[in-house]
Amino acid sequence: MYNPRNANTSDRMTAPIIVDTAEAEVLRALRLRGRISRTEISNITGWSKAKTSQEIRGLVDKGYLVDVGEGASQGGRKPRLLRLNNGLGYVIGIDIGATSLELALADVGGRILQRRYETTDVRLKPEIVLGRCRELIGEMLDAQGSRPGQMLGIGVGVPGPVDFARGVLVAPPLMPDWQDFPIRDFFKEFFPSVYVVVDNDVNIMALGEQRTGDGANVDHFIFVKIGTGIGAGIISNGKIHRGSDGCAGDIGHICVDKDGPICRCGNSGCLEAMAAGPAIVEKAIQAAQNGSSPLLSQMREANGGILRPEDVNAACREADQAALEIIRSSGQMVGDVLATLVNFFNPSHIFIGGGIANFGNHLLVSIRQAVLRRSLPLATTRLSINFSRAGADTGITGAVALASEYLFMVEDGLHYSF
Amino acid sequence: MYNPRNANTSDRMTAPIIVDTAEAEVLRALRLRGRISRTEISNITGWSKAKTSQEIRGLVDKGYLVDVGEGASQGGRKPRLLRLNNGLGYVIGIDIGATSLELALADVGGRILQRRYETTDVRLKPEIVLGRCRELIGEMLDAQGSRPGQMLGIGVGVPGPVDFARGVLVAPPLMPDWQDFPIRDFFKEFFPSVYVVVDNDVNIMALGEQRTGDGANVDHFIFVKIGTGIGAGIISNGKIHRGSDGCAGDIGHICVDKDGPICRCGNSGCLEAMAAGPAIVEKAIQAAQNGSSPLLSQMREANGGILRPEDVNAACREADQAALEIIRSSGQMVGDVLATLVNFFNPSHIFIGGGIANFGNHLLVSIRQAVLRRSLPLATTRLSINFSRAGADTGITGAVALASEYLFMVEDGLHYSF
DNA sequence: TTGACTTTGTCTTGAAATTGAACGAAGTTC
DNA sequence: GAACTTCGTTCAATTTCAAGACAAAGTCAA
Structure with missing residues (x-):
């Protein structure tokens, strides 16, 4: 380590x-x-x-x-x-996911000019993953015909709790080797005049939603990412709420069922362990095995024994009852947790994003139903719950937004203008 | 109406x-x-x-x-x-509870000079309750030997959801007659040159904690009131978070048990219906009746068939096992909900106040245990959970703070200085 | 006690920032 | 095409502000 x-x-x-x-x-x-x-x-x-x-x-x-x-x-x-x-120059956005790496080169206005996508394994040492990022940044700059000094900033989103002020990960369950690794300095070594901002992947998605999505001019909203894990980015009064330790929004480990399965965090019945991608796949495999869904069983065989969340989604589109029930149940669990958060935080919008976000209306409807059933009427009459329009691009868009967020700084060092 | x-x-x-x-x-x-x-x-x-x-x-x-x-x-x-x-003059703080009315006259520095306390029933028409407030204000001003114009502002805390900008209650379950009643104008009619600010009772307690309690200089904290109902005041970035409809912090109706008793809000198993004052009394009566607590039974007889939350507290001090279990169970339910909110909001402090807040350490310990068991380690290592030191005075202190909050206004009308 | 040094607050003066008004350029409307 | 608008610049007049001198009040150490 x-x-x-x-x-x-x-x-x-x-x-x-x-x-x-x-x-x-x-x-x-x-x-x-x-x-x-x-x-x-x-x-x-x-x-x-x-x-x-x-x-x-x-x-x-x-x-x-x-x-x-x-x-x-x-x-x-x-x-x-x-x-x-x-x-004036370029900014770089980096969205590091559990299994993928996405980079974008954009102008200072946030318009994306180049993109790179690769699969990776975030459990690898940070030197390896971030080293590859450095190479890809170099590639993009070369392709752009960039002169030195034209790259101004880098925004990085990582899937774990971030101490925002220091720009390091703190106790990340997914990537223990990254604990306290100085991401900022790692890039600065190669690109000395560049500033680097590191944040949680869900926070950057919320930022992306605010900058280029439907979250513009919304004072209070929650961005919920449902993918391999579940997390939330919170916008309070137009600004990201990071909490006192920078780990606000970590809703994946809220308990939804005391008797539920053990989560990787050690507790039992966490939302993430019961409703996120892996749990959906797990249930789908069961449905395929116990014969309750011939369609899923068939898909599994065609895939060589493997099922992916996308397959469950496809089965939903075919009106497969077992698949629909899996998605409905996930949506309800997410919705139950969101109902609590709606009562507490009273946002005007909830945006759903992440890998599961393309799962059509079945998921959305069950989330909405659960929230409406359990939240106060006053908090829900004007509440909108929708998928993020940017879809799979929200992350990288947000990373670029994060980079441009701190492009200009007021001389007193206290207030960021942009 | x-x-x-x-x-x-x-x-x-x-x-x-x-x-x-x-x-x-x-x-x-x-x-x-x-x-x-x-x-x-x-x-x-x-x-x-x-x-x-x-x-x-x-x-x-x-x-x-x-x-x-x-x-x-x-x-x-x-x-x-x-x-x-x-x-310079005086400000008035008014804390309207479900069954009581508390007023204070303070100088602009927030020092309380006079107080009044009365029992009332908030389900009465607002004209009656607020009319009595006007009388008491007049009394205090007379006693102070105040000249006209010396009263500068009034801060009012009410037990229900408030549309803060308009200063009216919206769909208050406890006091339906108050719906949309123009509290501000009611006072202005009598005291024309005075400004009036109305807010939720829990928000003013959070404000009081911030101004005169341990919440000073704390960026993110949650004030939890446990009394007849349960509610939370949220301080985010040093400011009250009211949410997009002004009803943020309404945690009393979060569901803790789908099969629980019906709440006055219509849903079943709300935190408030299971862990607040009335629920505690209900359980105590059962314990008194079924013989599991001779002490509570004895207290009940001495009280003429009635038990109050204070009695349960007293029984706890006598180490009555049934009473302790009642309090422990309430604390655990509150703590379970708070665990969710800690993961989401990541505050550095939680303050517990309200009528149940004097219930000694049994309640506090069970709340702490529940939060620590279910929240992320990163969010709890520096988290402090304590009773509000101001105790029963937090409400009226906060009402005064609310009044002085808006005493000075910057000329552009946008920013409040004080 | 005395003299050297600090801190606090006021006052004066010159420089910098900011505004108001005048003005030219460019368009619209009837 | 005349009268009225809007946009942006220029320049003199004014306001704002900070630096530095200075007086008042106090500390500290010999």
Whole structure:
């Protein structure tokens, strides 16, 4: 195991672009709109036209903003629209899953320009997995014809509890070798001028939903990932709620049945052990064996004795009763837990994502039913529960968003603008 | 029932004292410390000594701040300490419980100067209960020798879900007649220049814990009230989390046993129906009847056939096994729910308050055990679970804190300073 | 006691930040 | 095509702010 005493983990994140408070406000206004005129910025910030004009000239001179032509007239002279200079450089998003590795190279506006996908095993040593990430980053930069210094930031999502301030994993059940491994420094060694942000995989999905999905402008929502494990990303007041130890949202090990099967965490009857991907497969195999589902049995034989969650999904589409019951039961367990969380947290939206998220409406309906049955009416009348539209892309989108989140930093070091 | 169409509910709260951004910063620094020198304010705000001096002169001239003499020397000239001018006026805190009414008159610094306590029945019409509050406020002001205009704000805590922005109760199970009743306007009619803030009773307890209890400087905590009902106040990032409909923290109706007794909310096996005061009494009566606790039986006879939660508590102190088991079982149910919430929210502290909160360590120990057994180690290693030190005073303290919370308002109307 | 050194708070002054108003450019509307 | 709008810049006037000088009050050690 990695020895943390040898690590030189940098507790302080450094952003590549330092701006002053006024510039940060312009950038914040910019993010609200995407493309924006000077007059609009003046209205949003409350500054005089003179100051706004001057501030923007500074930002354009530094190359952070570019003029992108005229906008529609409001009854007078057409405004000149500005946006972030995409030529400023690139950011990298990395989504590390239990069995896969996904990377994207994007411009500072968050538009993805290149992607890489590979299968891997996260139980391997971090040097191996992250080393491969470094290689792939190099590949993408080369393909982009990038000059040194054009890569500005890296956002990494990992499937385990993260101490966000230090950027390390803490007691990750899935990947014990990663405990306290200084992910940030590992990348910084190769790309010294780049800042690196590490977060939980579900948190980045929530961030992705907020930035590029239906979570925009939603104050309070929960993003639930159902895949090999189950986890939640919490947006409270428009910001990720990480809790006091950075492990908020770890709902996979909530107890749903005291007499349930033993989970890998040691307890019995955890939500994850009863409703996530492996549990679904397990039940499907039983159904295939005991003859209650000839279809699943047939699929299993065709697959060489193996069943995957996708097969159960396919069986659902064929209206296979056993498969439907498996999914319905998973949805109900997830929904029962969510009902508790809805009463407690009162979000306006719940987004479901992860590998199981494409399982069509059977899953969604049973989740909704369970939540509505057990939550307070006041909390559910305006509650929306839906799949994340970004689907399988939510993770990588969020990783890119995480990277661009900390691109600009206010000089006092306390507040992040973007 | 009150007809909301006739109401003229003012959606916008108006604070009696409007300050500019700079003044608000001084007041914020003041709240951090209580009494503070100009130099300290200069350090906290980052302003030059000149600006600080000038800003404070303005606040002293307006009468908001007063000089309270010299502080201890730091090796040179003694600083002159400033604090909020308590002579500025009074605030009123009102804590409305299911069966009781508690009011306090405090100075703007939150120091309670007078108190009133009465039993009532909250199921009565709001005009009756709130009318009595108005009378008691008048009494206290008279006793204080107050001039008109000296009362600045009222903070009201009510036992039900509150739409905080509008200051009205929404679908309150305990008090249906209060639905949409314009509490704010009811007081404003009598005290026109006063602002009124209404919030859930548990939220104000959380606020009280944050202001005058052990919750100071704690970023994320949950305040759990166990009394006639069970509810939670959530502090996320130092602020009350009210959720998207204002009903966050309503954990009393989380299901702990699908086959449990019917709750007044209509569902079965709610935490509140199984572990709160009435359930404890119910179990105690059974124990008294079936002979498993001679002590409880004896107490019941002495009380004229009635048992109260306090009696069960007293029996616990006498090591009565049946009583201990009742409390242990309540604690475990509360703890099981809290375990879920700890995994989800990852607070660093949980404070237990309400009528059952004086039940000594038996309750606390069983809650702790249940939480530790079912929560993630990472979330519990630094978690503290304790009774609220303020005890029975947390509610009224919080109501006063709520009133003083919105005493000063920044002129842009968006940010509250204090 | 005395003299050197600190801390606190005020005041003055010059520099920097910010605004208001004027103005030209560019469009719309009737 | 005249009158009115909107957009953005320029420049002088004003406001804001910080640095530094200074006086007051106090500590500390010889």
